[in-house]
Amino acid sequence: MSGALLFAAVCLLAAMCAAARSARVSFAFTMAGTLAGLLAALAVLFGPDDWEWTSAFALGGEPAHLRLDGVSALFLALVCVIGGAGAAYARGYWPDSAYPASAARGRVWWNALVLCMGLVLTVSNGLLFLMAWEAFALCGFFLITLDNRRPEVRKAGWLYLAASHAGTLALFAFFALLAAHTGTWDLGPTRDVPPHLFWLALFGFGMKAGFFPCHIWLPSAHASAPSHVSAIMSGVAIKMGVYGIARFGGWLPVPASAGYAVVGLGAASAVLGIAFAMAQNDIKRLLAYCSVENIGVILIGLGAALLARAHGNAAWGKLALAGALLHVWNHGLFKSLLFFGAGSVLHATGTREMSRMGGLWRSMPWTAGFFALGAVAVSGLPPLNGFVGEWLIYLGLFDAATTRAGFAWAALPAAILLAMAGALALASFLKAGGTIFLGAPRTKAAAHARECAPGMLAPMGALAAACAVIGIAPALVLPAISRAAGSWNPGWSVTGAPFSILGPAQFVLAALAAAAGFLLWKKSRSNGLRRDLTWDCGYREPTPRMQYTGGSFAGIVAGWFRWFFWPERRFRRPRGPFPSASLRLERVPETVLERLVEPAGALITRLSDAALGLQHGRLQAYILYLVAGLATLGVFVFLEGKP
Amino acid sequence: MISHLIILIPLAGSVLAALWPDNRTRPWFLPAVGLLHAALCFRLLAAPPAVSPEAWMGFDPLAAAVLPVVSLLFLVCGVYAVPYLKIRQERPNRVFVAALLAVLGLLSAGHQARHLGILWIATEAVTLAAVPLLHFNNTPRAFEATWKYLLVGGTGIALSLLGSFCLGYSSLHGGGEGDLTFVALTAQGAGLSRPWVLAAWVLLLVGYGTKMGLAPMHTWKPDAYGEASGIVGAILAGGVTSVAFSAILRIRAVVDSSGESRVADHTLLAIGLFSMAAAALFLLGTRDYKRMLAYSSIEHMGILSLGAGLGPLGVWAALFHVWSNSLTKGALFLSAGNIRRAAGSPSLDDVRGMAAVVPRSSAIFVAGMFAVTACPPFGPFFSEMKILGAAIKTNHGLAAAGFLVCLLFAFFGLTRVVFAVVDGRPRPAAKVGEKRFRETLALVAPPLLLLFLSLWLGLFTPALLQGTWTAAVAQLFPKP
Amino acid sequence: MMIVRLVLWVALAPLLPGLINKVKAWVAGRQGPPVLQLYYDLIRLWQKGVVLSTLASPAFVAAPAVAWVAIAGAAFLVPLGPAGAGLSFHGDVLLMIYLLALARFCTAWAALETGSAFEGMGAVREVSYAVLAEAAMFAAMLSLAVQTGSVSLAAMLSPVPGAGTALLAAGLFIVLLAENCRVPFDDPNTHLELTMIHEAMALDHSGPPLAVILHGASMKLLLFAVLLTAAVLPLGSLPPIAAAASLAGGVLLVTLCAGLAESFLARFSFRRVPLLLTMAFLLCLFSLLVAWKGGAA
């Protein structure tokens, strides 16, 4: 075990060193490292006991104490899978030939990121945790700004950095308080700390997890990063925040209201996140907002678990928890798959605007297929993995409702909002899939797109397979999940019951669906297939511009959420007998950022300008400041000095 | 004996350098004397000499806790100075080298001063000796900076003399025999006349605070650091300020003994937080990456004074922070100097994309920036966590919150400036600069070394240093 | 047994649209098409050839089949009174709802294949209104679950008479109309593509795929009718024969109501559709609250 993890770390370091010299060698090391890490994680998940190691030497005055228990192993497995898949994808997507300046840098930071996330998950000492955490955040920053010649990338990167640091400083306070109360930096289950510390952790880790309204940095960062980076940031990096919340929600006493708060945040993120996603025209922004939704889904489960544990370990809590943990995996898998797909599309068409795509299934069938599968999964539809996780969470909520316990009321709105979020997700991804891959190409670029290299398809295929397997055979992963749940709250390991029927049912369903599709196709063929223009109510010359656009697709839902979006609209009606060109533009801003945070920032900027005005260079005034300072201090001391 | 040597050797070196005929070989005095000085300093650190309580000068624990880092910083800067002065052949460096060495000697004196008067004299002398350093570039801007440094600093120093008088008179009024060693003053303790002590505290805090660069007495700092060369900036930020800080610590101990510790702590907290807030505001707006360093230094002076106001724990952390801050700031100043040389301008308006022009210096600059904003695993992270811990343990929750908020905004400001300098497409002007300036190993190694020292200091804080800081705290907070 | 159940579903489903049309004709005083009309249509379509849009991918044909399987699967999970469900387990209700969602996804996807603006409209309306319908559905299921303390359809569908059940019935009936695109949400036999939801999505389909879609739709209608009946009538407590009879009666009654609604109501403008759905949601929500309070008391 220790050997495997050591080997993984060494391999990743080697990959960093080799990155500049040989892409192939570096990749080989990355693969070996992530594989070893994955095996170690699985060994813990499917084995009985945790792994623990304490160093003889001290770093920063603290012995390096590493621990790999169910919860951290669960996340570590995800890190390794996506770390490997992303590295493979990057070979085709961000090659030295196309990006001589940044490809090698990208490999270095990629391996560093994977390594640091592994450390975040294993380190079990406050001070060292902060180190790993900050290093991980910085790796993320340097990956996002790989292409730092583009101003919007720099802007997005800085926003990410700023938000992340705000969270980190909250964590400084959190860990310092923790250490002050427990008297040691060593982390572990403890009861003798004030529960309200949890709020600090929730904010600090929430800035990374990106639940609503801490998500302000997320859309731009994930949209302007290279797609393989978006994949790991969106699929894995934000999960580190979830890990933090889960970890310390499990280890430390939490206030009574924590469960409600987390469920509430989760529900808000789920609905608002996916509503924003629906309104996007940039495919990667859409996926980023969808991550906000999925974090919300996970938090709903987690919050329910906190609620249940706070009220005598109600049995339904463990179902919700298991669902949340399983969804961590699922979201990691299909979100990375979707970002890879989006990357391939971007690679082929050179744009992220869905309104400039269309009909891509013809030129890139494989990408289209994988994307469609990802869309089904992310919409939480059977028979794929997305459904399994959400099903467990629903089950927890419904069981909570059936108990009719007073505190379980939160389950009712949560379940309903979760359902609405699910329906909205279905709509958003129908929009994405339909606008990108179906219909007729809307631009020349889309018409002349080419399928991406097999090197990029392979990782997509692997992730798609994983989604399918978890979907039709959830029983395979159940032991791992229940192991994690058990180490989150002893005695919460889930028995095999829930999936005993659902699993086979999903399998049969998948089989039947495939069979039926095939048969119908055969039948239609035998009846005779004739190709003709789309029946567009009599139009003989339908042009691509007549197609339904993503914007109009989102119209109805965007209308419902206008109260929150505050969309910017420009609307010029055609007027008069010979109307001039009319137009109707609608842009949904990142409301929290542009309507709330940026004005506040402008206020502070004005303040700082005023301050700089004082540094005007006139010596006389400088001496006046000195005298003023003297006088103020004098008065201060006089007042303080009064006995 | 050695404790006097570390004062005399640099002064002698300064005289010799002033007499030395050759402009090309003269710079070698800096690393040579620096090495000797550092060796002696660490020898003293390893084997602290016994200091008789009534001695006016001596390598007491407080000196041991701060002086070595100044010496170390000077050594590295000296090594850097040789190639730097080589590319600055156009300027005669006689006065520069001599003054730099004199500053070292006088700093050593100031750190070892155990007498109110000696302390003041040393600080005053340092102030005067630093003048030619600021004036080295010999441009109108440099002159202006020097003029402001002199007048503001001079006023501050004058006030600290007045404060010293007040403290002396408070001892007289309390029946003292006019023995102004800190030991005696502390011993007199409650005997000191209260009004005079308070007056003295205000005046001395403002006076030495001016040298330290606490807001609102900081005004000379941006100009001086902005115009001075990297070495001078590093020495001023890492060395001179530390003398003023240890002076404030010594005086605080006296005020403490007179039973006014509450007043002293609260004033230190207030002025510390005010400095941090002011610095953060300036950092958010400044468009000059050398002045940015000055503001960041103001912020860290605020952190030091905050720590000094938090009792023994805080003072221990503050001493730690003196070390980590000096080393990290040194790295920043030197790398910024390289960038300044290559870019030909200190202003964001015409500098960007330096990563493409001077990759190594830019990398060090970025890393140093992260280090100085308390990003782990560099030294400042650990020292500032200690300060945070001290604030929490002493129930200064509000101070801790303010501390963190200021850190956050300072981070915003610094990252904004630094990445504007480093990222993006370089201007054609910078390409010209590239031809004029080549970042040789000799110019890159010293800042890198400082950065690694800061890293090492954070990760593996030597027990020896920790012991020294503990001893210094014990000296400043004598158990009754 | 399972086979019988499936055959029952598949065979009986197309009856309902015929009945509804009969009712409408009867109200209008016309003779109307025969009750078995849909059977004839399905058989005819099954033998016809297929015209495929030049833009469409094979998924255009495959999706309806998947949708049909999903609906059939959902129906399989619905208990038929004493006969119970084909497959019943803890949480099957969720699977049922999500299978219907899968069916929706597939039909909409197939609609978008053609790139036709009208089918786009249909798809958008379908998925957008489903957001509210889904919420109502979940509220209804939650209230059943709270009432009976179970999360398995077989046990959930044993209602207790009361205000809650009435509210629930009203809500579910509106959901039924919406989900199956009946008046006042949609008009199955208009030919104004602009005004349609479900039909618009099927515009380009022909031959066997269209047959599958139509049959799936009818099966969905039957499913909802059964669900509504079982949610209102305490079938579990009746002897088998009576239960079967009352189930059939209930389904017929629901069909009748749907038919009457179509005869006496006009299609709503799309602006008012969300209001109606919200009303349905509120009805279900109230029944949920009643159930919750009832339990607390």
Added chain:
Amino acid sequence: MITALNLLIGLAMGLNLLALGSSRLPSLIRTVSTQGIALGLMPLILEGSDLDWRILLVATATVAGKGFVIPGLLKRAMRAANIEREIQPFIGLVPSLLLGAGGTIAAVALAGALPLLPEHAGSLLVPGALASVLTGFILLIGRSKAISQVCGYLILENGIYLFGLLLIKATPLLVEAGVLLDLTVGVFVLGIIIDRIQRAFDSLDTRKLTALHE
């Protein structure tokens, strides 16, 4: 003895006001030098009974430095920089005078709050010192010409020296250290001259010294 001392201090305070009121550089410099000489005499009077060499040294050094050397340097700088003799004040002469007067009163009041040793009771040393310090600040803040600022600094320093007289017996070293301040002033003046030689900027008007700002 105290009376004689107070006479001198009073003179110094009067000179403060004169300095505030003077509208031309030469007169300002003259005022400052006179004040310097007056200060130089004080230790002799204060320790009139037993003069030891140190006191004499301090007195002579002060008279020489404050009274003659620095004013001489200032005059030279003024000539070297042939600036017009007018003072352009930021704070007008009358306001400065009023401020000065107010400051003097405040100083007397403030001094009342600070307890004195019996032997210093009744001497005007503390109020005089504070008044001079305030005057110095007013000049530093309120005058635009570099030379007049130097004069302001000198008066500030004189105030500190006055205060030092309280301690001259007990801790002569500290007081003698004050001489270093004169050195600072010397450096100022040198700075001016050097810069004049370099023609860095003309007319020694610090309002021109504002290139460095945000």
